[in-house]
Amino acid sequence: MRKAQRTKRTKRLMWRWRSNPLRRHDDIVEAWIVLAVWTVMALGGTLVGALAAHATDESLASLRAERHTVRAVLLESTTRAVPAGAGVSTDGRVGAEVRWRASDGTPQTGRAQVDAGQKAGARVLVWTDTDGKLTKEPPTATGAAFEAVVVGAGAAFAFGGVTFAAGRALRWRLDRRHYDQWGREWALVGPQWRRRTT
Structure with missing residues (x-):
């Protein structure tokens, strides 16, 4: 019974390929x-x-290869209450002013995403690119x-x-x-x- 149904279904699907007097060239x-x-x-x-x-x-x-972490110092405290939606990301990180040294030893400053709840002067890790500029953390391998x-x-x-x-x-x-x-x-x-x- 099942074999007959399969054969019937296959014939119905393949009707354009079978020889048929009603079949047109367009079929x-x-x-x-x-x-x-x-x-x-x-x-x-x-x-x-x-x-x-x-x-x-x-x-x-290549992003993971180009970006690396450097140690930086917080120039402002992140312990103050920050209103919702004011630069706080969903993972509890906030934008703050930091200072770090470039690969050539020159001091640099800029804003980076750091963990909330830290005081000025705390040491943090920030991500920089090959030019020594602050950048986002690259995605993990996973x-x-x-x-x-x-x-x-x-x-x-x-x-x-x-x-x-x-x-x-x-x-x-x-x-x-x-x-x-x-x-x-x-x-x-x-x-x-x-x-x-x-």
């Missing part, structure tokens, strides 16, 4: 369009997703891997969506051609039917 074209779209979506989407994930992972790895997966999946779905839309546009054009052809054929046959039924 074969449509079958090839459907096959091409699904193949491009599967293979191309996988390739685009993998390339996007790899590029994102490499970019974030965070970068997650971000690469999300970007790769997004790129694959976007590619698949564009491919699917292109396939639908081609099939819409074929349908328009069918409707026009049916209209022309009905214009020829319709009057004969009306004569027979009246």
Whole structure:
């Protein structure tokens, strides 16, 4: 019973490929369009997703390599009450003025995100780039891997969506051609039917 149902379902899905006196040339074209779209979506989407994930992972790895921590001194206290939404991040860090020494030994000052609840003069760690300028902490290896997966999946779905839309546009054009052809054929046959039924 199940085998018969599977065979029937396969025949129904593959009707455009089977020889049939009612099959038109456009039916074969449509079958090839459907096959091409699904193949491009599967293979191309996988390739685009993998390339996007790899590029994102490499970019974030280079950020981790370029950025490093340096010791700095707080120039202002972060213990005062800060109103909600006034520069306090969700992880309890606040922006504060700090001083540090660049790799060439020159003193530098700037604003960096530090833990709240510290007094002026406290030693903190801040992130700097290769030029010695303050920057954000780079994503961890785990965070970068997650971000690469999300970007790769997004790129694959976007590619698949564009491919699917292109396939639908081609099939819409074929349908328009069918409707026009049916209209022309009905214009020829319709009057004969009306004569027979009246």
